[in-house]
Amino acid sequence: MTRDLFARQALNQIPKILTLLDRNPHSPTYGCFDRNFWHYKIIDFPSGMAQEFVWPLALAYHTDLPDNPFYQQPVILDWVEAGILFAASSSHPDGSCDDYFPYERAAGAAAFSLLASIESYKAMGLHNPIALQFFEKRANWLAHHMESGQLSNHQALIVLCLDLLSELLHTNQWDRARSQRLEQVLSWQSPEGWFIEYEGCDPGYHTLTISCLARIYLLRLDPRLKEALIKAVELAAEFIHPDGSYGGEYTSRNTYNFFPHGFELVGRWFPEALEIK
Template identity: 80%
Template sequence: MSHRNLFARSALANIPKILTLLDRNPHSPTYGCFDRNFWHYKIIDFPSGMAQEFVLPLALAYDTDLPDNPFYRQPVLRDWVEAGIIYAARSAHKDGSCDDYFPYERASGAAAFSLLACIDSYVLFRLNNSAILQFFSQRADWLASHQESGRLSNHQALITLCLLLLSHLLQTSRWQRAIAQRLELVLSWQSSEGWFQEYEGCDPGYNTMTISCLARIYQLQPDAKLKEALIKAVKLAAHFVHPDGSYGGEYASRNTYNFFPHGFELIGRWMPEALQISDRFLEGLAKGLAPCYADDHIIGHHTWNYLLAWRDFVPQRPTLTTPPQGRLWLKEAKILIERRENTVLYLALNKGGVFKLFRNNQLIISDTQISLQVEIKNKLKNCVAHLVDAYEMTIGDDEITIAGTMGWAKQKQMTPLNLLILRAVMLTFGRFFPNLIRKILQKLLITGKQNAPYYFRRKLCWHSGQWCITDEVYTRSWHNVIYAGIGGDQTSIYVVMSRTFQHNQMQSWFNLTQEVRKLALGEPLKIERCF
């Protein structure tokens, strides 16, 4: 099998599920809706606007000429895609915006992802529908004038791409100023190290989505400044393809394993090094090391991006080269990559020393730092050392130390009362200030850190061809610690694309509970391991 076809076959495997999510009944009032929880199960009271993004995987499946593609040139797909675009328009607010997680949210990400999918599908099928074009313009106007809270570079790049594509489709300069402003904003959020800001730092996974959007923008509107930014971003991305072909993980700011290959194929036409990144990821894909994104909400992004990568695949590929030995210290991202002898270490110093360690091109340990389950007033709380913070750190040639205060994990759950309160707020005050509500929820679920009364110190030493890790945790009393351990894939903030399954996560927790129970009052927990 051609490695190129891995992209298409991986994506096409998701199409039956996407069709299951779709209301395909032309006589149904929700014909064209992809939110099965809304139209079929009826367990939510509004449809997610993000779900209408699924029109693009169907449109691309229709256009993917593989011998065993059962969806190739099936006429009914055109009907279902057009119905999906029409439903996106019907379910939108009067200003063109849409909701994703709660009513009147007016979510920029959902509006932009679904608009991009609708525009691309409309063009691919050469549809001719003035009402749809009017909806596109209305949504574009809303996106052009709306600024969401938080720094999400991939959203800003996506909005820029939507406005540019629609400008070409309608032959208008209506959004020219907004395009220039958004693009300038994205470029201003790029670190000198090459990564684009995602909330509190560098996420290599979301970075590849930003690269994909910017690569398409560059294709439509070449610009020297944008080209320079893409070159820096691609060179950095090369470092995050792991030796086994997997990509990203919990050491990133948003804990994702995302890899969006399309941008690397487009950039590879004029920068061959980009194709090496894609090819190294394909090696991991062939070994089953890609993460699973096949849930009802996030199945679309990778499906359409893989199909675009298959479509625009560059036939002539450069020979794969091995990354050089040595250390890459990303001072702004606070991520260190160390290649020594037959090992590769990925270490996040801004996340308390979360790391992945590879030996002979295989993952031998993923470590997301010490976690404590603590009983406080008859309630269990989770205390972790992996939340983003400005920790104390020393970086020597053979010894690295990270120390600081542990924090309480963000484990806020919805209850019937919480949902009733959120609905009441959004149906009254909140509908007029959705960005304020979003900002509050981001603070509760994603950003910031509440310190806990536990102090940790992690030391990594290179000795005799191996990494030795010493962990210490200090506190006044251990009496209310119920459970202690170290997990390989633990995260404690809410991110849509995180907590997906990836084969390397089949690693048991390192249980430290018995060690904690042996400790006297004020005695530190100390664990030593060598790999």
């Protein structure tokens, strides 16, 4: 029942997401989710972050619920593939992408959209060598690029991308980079349990870091990860307000985000994670 409730709320957002997508297969920006770029033309480069919307489309395609008009619709598969290919064609030659500024080469936008593209590619059963070449190029850039700020969620996200892509491509070329990034994330956890986001603790992005690390833990049962996740989950519980809200403007990044998936994964072996509500 609860799972259906969440799914229905998510499905309600798909029509809005589709308004952001250039769905004209004859358009040079076919597959672009940045409406400000392809439709309004108020910016002259697309935000690479916007391509992460391929993932909710892929999830909607596979969600078997009554009255889900997107379930198993062939055109959704076409749009997901188009979104991935636009991410590839709009990226810089080194595989990076921009977010807010031209030539920004934003690690966050590159990692978020890569994760969404990898997951969507696998979910939709695609077989596209152009997409795979793009994944590898972007992963290489992420593996060797260090952003200026200390953003634990980005680093955890990059490790997850490299883990998943290594599995998809059957390669070990990023093993060293993955290990180094993971060590960095673990070193950025405070004794209180929070992971640094710029100059301090941000509970919102903290939950995203938990989600990424929880998925990484499924791929490699590292006891240090388990210990870090327990501390992180226990810390997160302290930021739930009496009215049920979470985070806010008193945090290092002023976020109200809450990503529940990591708590569900951790809850399989640490039941206290499921008590956060």
